[in-house]
Amino acid sequence: MSIEKTVSQPVSNWAKGDGPESDIVISSRIRLARNISGYAFPHTMSNQAADEILNAVRLAVDNDEVRQEFGPLEFVRLEELSPVERQILLEKHLISPQLLEDIKNRAVILSEDEFLSIMINEEDHLRIQLFLPGLQLEEAWQKANRVDDLLEKTLDYAFCEQRGYLTACPTNVGTGLRASVMLHLPALVIAGQINNIITAISQLGLAVRGYYGEGTKAVGHLFQISNQITLGQAEEEIIRNLLTVARQIINQERSARAALYKNNKSQLEDKIFRSLGILSYSRMITTEEALTMLSDVRLGIALGILDNLTQRDINELMMLIRPAFLQKMAAREMTAQERDTERARIIRLRMEKLKK
Amino acid sequence: MSIEKTVSQPVSNWAKGDGPESDIVISSRIRLARNISGYAFPHTMSNQAADEILNAVRLAVDNDEVRQEFGPLEFVRLEELSPVERQILLEKHLISPQLLEDIKNRAVILSEDEFLSIMINEEDHLRIQLFLPGLQLEEAWQKANRVDDLLEKTLDYAFCEQRGYLTACPTNVGTGLRASVMLHLPALVIAGQINNIITAISQLGLAVRGYYGEGTKAVGHLFQISNQITLGQAEEEIIRNLLTVARQIINQERSARAALYKNNKSQLEDKIFRSLGILSYSRMITTEEALTMLSDVRLGIALGILDNLTQRDINELMMLIRPAFLQKMAAREMTAQERDTERARIIRLRMEKLKK
Numbered sequence: 244m245s246i247e248k249t250v251s252q253p254v255s256n257w258a259k260g261d262g263p264e265s266d267i268v269i270s271s272r273i274r275l276a277r278n279i280s281g282y283a284f285p286h287t288m289s290n291q292a293a294d295e296i297l298n299a300v301r302l303a304v305d306n307d308e309v310r311q312e313f314g315p316l317e318f319v320r321l322e323e324l325s326p327v328e329r330q331i332l333l334e335k336h337l338i339s340p341q342l343l344e345d346i347k348n349r350a351v352i353l354s355e356d357e358f359l360s361i362m363i364n365e366e367d368h369l370r371i372q373l374f375l376p377g378l379q380l381e382e383a384w385q386k387a388n389r390v391d392d393l394l395e396k397t398l399d400y401a402f403c404e405q406r407g408y409l410t411a412c413p414t415n416v417g418t419g420l421r422a423s424v425m426l427h428l429p430a431l432v433i434a435g436q437i438n439n440i441i442t443a444i445s446q447l448g449l450a451v452r453g454y455y456g457e458g459t460k461a462v463g464h465l466f467q468i469s470n471q472i473t474l475g476q477a478e479e480e481i482i483r484n485l486l487t488v489a490r491q492i493i494n495q496e497r498s499a500r501a502a503l504y505k506n507n508k509s510q511l512e513d514k515i516f517r518s519l520g521i522l523s524y525s526r527m528i529t530t531e532e533a534l535t536m537l538s539d540v541r542l543g544i545a546l547g548i549l550d551n552l553t554q555r556d557i558n559e560l561m562m563l564i565r566p567a568f569l570q571k572m573a574a575r576e577m578t579a580q581e582r583d584t585e586r587a588r589i590i591r592l593r594m595e596k597l598k599k
Numbered sequence: 600m601s602i603e604k605t606v607s608q609p610v611s612n613w614a615k616g617d618g619p620e621s622d623i624v625i626s627s628r629i630r631l632a633r634n635i636s637g638y639a640f641p642h643t644m645s646n647q648a649a650d651e652i653l654n655a656v657r658l659a660v661d662n663d664e665v666r667q668e669f670g671p672l673e674f675v676r677l678e679e680l681s682p683v684e685r686q687i688l689l690e691k692h693l694i695s696p697q698l699l700e701d702i703k704n705r706a707v708i709l710s711e712d713e714f715l716s717i718m719i720n721e722e723d724h725l726r727i728q729l730f731l732p733g734l735q736l737e738e739a740w741q742k743a744n745r746v747d748d749l750l751e752k753t754l755d756y757a758f759c760e761q762r763g764y765l766t767a768c769p770t771n772v773g774t775g776l777r778a779s780v781m782l783h784l785p786a787l788v789i790a791g792q793i794n795n796i797i798t799a800i801s802q803l804g805l806a807v808r809g810y811y812g813e814g815t816k817a818v819g820h821l822f823q824i825s826n827q828i829t830l831g832q833a834e835e836e837i838i839r840n841l842l843t844v845a846r847q848i849i850n851q852e853r854s855a856r857a858a859l860y861k862n863n864k865s866q867l868e869d870k871i872f873r874s875l876g877i878l879s880y881s882r883m884i885t886t887e888e889a890l891t892m893l894s895d896v897r898l899g900i901a902l903g904i905l906d907n908l909t910q911r912d913i914n915e916l917m918m919l920i921r922p923a924f925l926q927k928m929a930a931r932e933m934t935a936q937e938r939d940t941e942r943a944r945i946i947r948l949r950m951e952k953l954k955k
Binding site: 509512516520521524 | 873943
């Protein structure tokens with residue numbers, strides 16, 4: 244396996260649109276924050292210590308048991324990647340914006356199927372991430388937990404009986420667990436119900452974020468819902484809570500879709516077809532507008548209004564058109580306007596192909 | 600010839616997009632206001648008098664000389680037409696909104712080619728209208744003048760040596776002439792120059808109106824420019840003045856198009872293709888939005904950006920999609936939403952056909 248493959252394919256396997264409830268749930272993610280005992284947290288540690296952590300984690304995953312369960316893993320230092328390649332990993336959600344804030348002595352370990360990503364020396368020494376398509380929080384948790392157990396055979400985690408896993412930021416202390424689901428909620432947005440739902444979710448101790456996490460906008464009607472509390476609840480309980488809320492939101496989105504289809508079918512069809520028209524004809528389009536139009540088309544597929552297209556096509560396009568990936572494919576840096584033109588061209592080509 | 604043909608064909612010959620400067624000038628029109636001596640003006644005359652006028656005009660056009668020069672003419676009382684048919688004549692500009700305000704004792708005489716239309720008992724006893732495609736004001740004036748001469752052989756016009764032709768409204772006294780051109784000025788609108796031009800035109804004693812005359816909006820970037828003054832200038836002078844101004848505006852529109860194409864080609868192409876996309880995909884569209892999108896497409900044709908389509912296609916569609924014509928084709932009355940759906944369907948069908 245090579246990192247070249249990872250940065251050449253627009254979509255991770257877990258984002259292709261399979262899995263349970265995939266008409267609404269793009270993906271499920273488990274993230275575990277872990278630190279190595281006896282070392283300062285990344286933001287205060289020395290270069291030498293950082294390097295030691297890198298090596299320790301690399302050795303910890305380099306064994307047959309890991310390979311057998313998760314396939315071959317690749318260890319990549321950020322410094323070995325070009326800026327565009329780093330952006331692609333970010334666009335694919337395999338690394339976080341925080342990891343890119345300083346690329347020295349930082350690395351990521353990726354499984355070939357891209358279900359597993361371990362960031363090293365981000366806010367914590369380790370950030371283990373496990374992605375699965377659709378609504379599979381418990382399954383993702385089991386796998387992440389298994390990775391954690393395998394690593395713990397070699398690594399000495401910073402752990403306190405009273406507080407649990409110790410982390411650089413107190414919001415992660417305890418389980419170090421963040422579970423999240425990425426939901427596509429166009430009908431709740433169109434019906435104007437989304438704000439009430441976001442308020443209700445927040446009151447349940449869960450966070451609602453945009454597609455790229457904290458502080459990002461919910462472009463393309465994609466919402467990430469995750470737990471806020473990491474302390475005082477067992478992992479299973481955190482996941483069960485999130486799953487319950489996710490199922491409720493899925494039902495609300497389904498009801499909103501059914502109501503829209505029943506009461507505003509003509510308007511809805513018009514909106515969806517117009518978005519398809521703009522995607523098929525525009526000569527320049529921003530990422531945000533394209534994602535909004537693709538969101539409408541995705542809804543059209545889910546409702547059976549559009550039948551030549553699949554959720555997978557749209558999920559792929561949603562990744563394909565992102566700035567870094569566009570530049571990687573074109574093998575050159577581009578201005579924003581060049582990207583808008585290239586993005587429109589790629590979408591048009593894809594739309595023509597799909598309609599045949 | 601039958602009126603059925605007139606109300607079944609969406610576009611008059613003069614609106615099909617031929618003629619000089621037809622990339623910018625849709626049509627030229629001459630209108631002459633005339634009244635019959637010894638009768639009160641229409642707004643105060645008796646039913647009997649109105650009926651006598653109808654008969655007098657009908658007889659005046661019913662002779663071989665007229666037929667030889669203008670082809671067979673049809674005399675149609677408004678009362679004989681259905682409401683939808685009357686609306687179609689209005690949509691085709693063959694009659695005015697004012698003529699429809701009261702349909703009793705009112706009529707229109709139409710030539711088979713629809714170049715000539717004589718409204719009877721509108722604001723004046725006669726409103727002679729002569730339409731030609733493109734910029735042909737002088738040619739239209741010669742023909743209208745000829746109709747006027749032929750009618751005058753039979754009819755005794757109300758005429759005063761000092762004031763000229765007498766009319767119901769003092770703004771028409773003198774020549775009774777209104778000359779106008781219908782211009783398509785999308786580039787001046789896009790470039791934000793149109794308001795300055797309208798102000799300048801107004802200062803020259805000319806009026807700028809929307810597609811359906813006084814008080815209507817300039818939908819589809821179509822502007823009607825006409826003389827305001829009817830008194831104290833000879834017909835030829837009025838027409839020469841209008842022609843000079845029209846030529847200037849045509850040059851300004853051409854410059855604006857060239858500048859847009861040179862400096863903002865990408866944005867312009869994007870705008871034009873998006874409009875084509877919406878026309879090709881929407882499931883509901885209002886007349887106004889459709890005309891705006893068709894205007895963009897018409898500009899795209901003029902600039903060579905779109906090459907499968909012709910000005911004539913677009914001019915036809917601009918008429919085809921109007922409310923009354925839609926209902927006539929569907930042979931039933933429709934709600935606004937039904938019309939929007941039907942309009943979108945007809946445009947889609949036409950776009951698919953044209954792209955083959």
